[in-house]
Amino acid sequence: MSVPLGVQKKMLIRSRGYCEKRGEDFAFVEPQIHHRxxxxxxxxxxxxxxxxxxxxxxxxxxxxGTLKKKDFDLMQEFPFxxx
Numbered sequence: 001m002s003v004p005l006g007v008q009k010k011m012l013i014r015s016r017g018y019c020e021k022r023g024e025d026f027a028f029v030e031p032q033i034h035h036r037x038x039x040x041x042x043x044x045x046x047x048x049x050x051x052x053x054x055x056x057x058x059x060x061x062x063x064x065g066t067l068k069k070k071d072f073d074l075m076q077e078f079p080f081x082x083x
Contacts, residue, residue, distance in 0.1 A: 024052035
């Protein structure tokens, strides 16, 4: 399930066109929406962050290229889910 378009628009307005972690300008990169609790069905605004691709990757991957434990555990529980 993806984030509904109306929620995406509200998120982009909230972020003012910048990554909510590092402040990267979305004029140069495509914004991505991150679910803080890793539940892709929980599209409440307080559960979502608008991030640049770099920051979004850092939320899911360790510096050594391995998947973070929360995401690894989720993949074990739902192996056929599209992440």
